[in-house]
Amino acid sequence: MTGGAMNSDLAAQLLPVGDSALLVGFGRLVDEAVNDRVRALCDAVLAAAPAWLEDVVPAYASLLVCLRPGSVSLARAREEIAALLAALPAQTAAERRVWAIPVCYKGEFAPDMADMERLCGLAAAEIVRLHSGRDYKIYMLGFLPGFAYLGGLDERLHAPRLETPRVKIPAGSVGIGGAQTGVYPLDSPGGWRLIGQTPVSLYDPERAEPIFYQAGDYVRFLPITAGEFAALTADVAAGRWQPQLVKAGDTL
Amino acid sequence: MSAAILRCRVVQPGALSTVQDLGRFGYQRFGIGPAGVMDRTAYREANWLLGNPTGAAVLEMTLSGAKLEFLSAGRCAITGADMAASLNGAPAPRSRAFDVAAGDVLQFGLVRNGLRAYLAFGGGIDVPEVMGSRSTNLRCRLGGFMGRALTAGDELVALPDAGGEPRELPPHIYQPEIELRYVPGPQQDMFDAAAYQVFDNTAYVVSPQSDRMGCRLDGGNLPTGAGTDIVSDGIAFGSVQVANSGQPIVLLADRQTTGGYAKIGTVLSLDLPLLAQALPGTKVRFRPVRAEDI
Structure with a gap:
């Protein structure tokens, strides 16, 4: 149909996107193993750094590879990507990076907690325990700078989006929308139910790494008090805060 | 000097x-x-x-x-x-x-x-x-x-300018009707022949609700059958996204990086400047080309 190059990775299809991009599709499932393939190919393309490469956009089950217009033929770029795909290691043995995201789940920071208690039939303490009690894998970043699509929300916390989205949600707000949870990196409109807020900046264009995590990393939400929230806010404002990895020995 | x-x-x-x-x-x-x-x-x-x-x-x-x-x-x-x-x-x-x-x-x-x-x-x-x-x-x-x-x-x-010999080009004259060549896909299978028939034969009009993020096209929504939701993927400059309403939107420089609607096609990079210069009211037609022929 599209002349998608097949290779040893039978599930992968290389589709032309206009004359200046190729989409490497690995099916249409949200699946951890599929997402690992996407990330491995993304790493391989970035490592190969062909002169024609403009950018890469990894998503749940696909990698968009953008070419600098006029710098290479689609056919040539497709061959090079197919070769990288064929040479991908079956399993990547990358170390598991888990970022600690402190979250205050109380009071003004959790405007929809009462609704969540009602919708889920759970007490706030139980919602916090379930939400903070696991590591979430970052499947992809998109929508806003540093907005992480996280996998693994406990089914007991699934809740419908607001009927009427809020016009402005403060940066750092932690929400639940359907089967997804995440953090708004910037002030933004949005329809997720807000159960907490982090004082740390997930996106800071002034920082050496404006966004410190990437697809494939994990995040863990650590409950903090309002007092700790205020102290961390001051640290962030003074430039004293640094992104923190959960150490190997730390337990949930 | x-x-x-x-x-x-x-x-x-x-x-x-x-x-x-x-x-x-x-x-x-x-x-x-x-x-x-x-x-x-x-x-x-x-x-x-x-x-x-x-x-x-x-x-x-x-x-x-x-x-x-x-x-x-x-x-x-x-x-x-x-x-x-x-x-x-x-x-x-x-x-x-x-x-x-x-x-x-x-x-x-x-x-x-x-x-x-x-x-x-x-x-x-x-x-x-x-x-x-x-x-x-x-x-x-x-x-x-x-x-x-x-x-x-x-x-x-400005940054320092070393100067240079005078150069000149013919100025562009932009037309009120434009044709954009596109490559079908990447979600070609989400649109049936009837949808492509409409897409290729409609004289669309650039909507006033167009901006640097995308150019919305009025003039006939596409039949979308089972809807156009997909598992979010990356969006290229010039991809034509079709929302569940069937309205096509050509995504441009300020597009989001990823999106959850199917793309019926992607405009060739050489033709995108025509759209960038299209005032609301400009008529737009799409002509499919095969990636192999580019």
């Missing part, structure tokens, strides 16, 4: 005037869109006229242009849309490098042909590079001139 540095003050900013280069690449995987010029042809021409380095930043003006007062001498070039630019009251050249002196006033008006005019300074506009680019990302309030569109009182400065 030491290199000249052009400076100017913004007297009036125009409707939407932003500093742009080719775009901010390498950060889409973090969710940061590329921004960059909408019309890459006019952008390249403006820098070529001045012998500027590839990638020099220019001013992109949409619909109506700025009024600028120069504070020092230098060279300029105007490409893209015709905004009836005048230099000290006399017509300013389009698509030709020209000199300005301290005290000169360059004024752009309402657009007469096309939609976006580009003003380049010899040396290129000097704003800080943020993540490798001088482009303004309005959504993230990032890059360009303090992350925003110009306002009155702003002062633009």
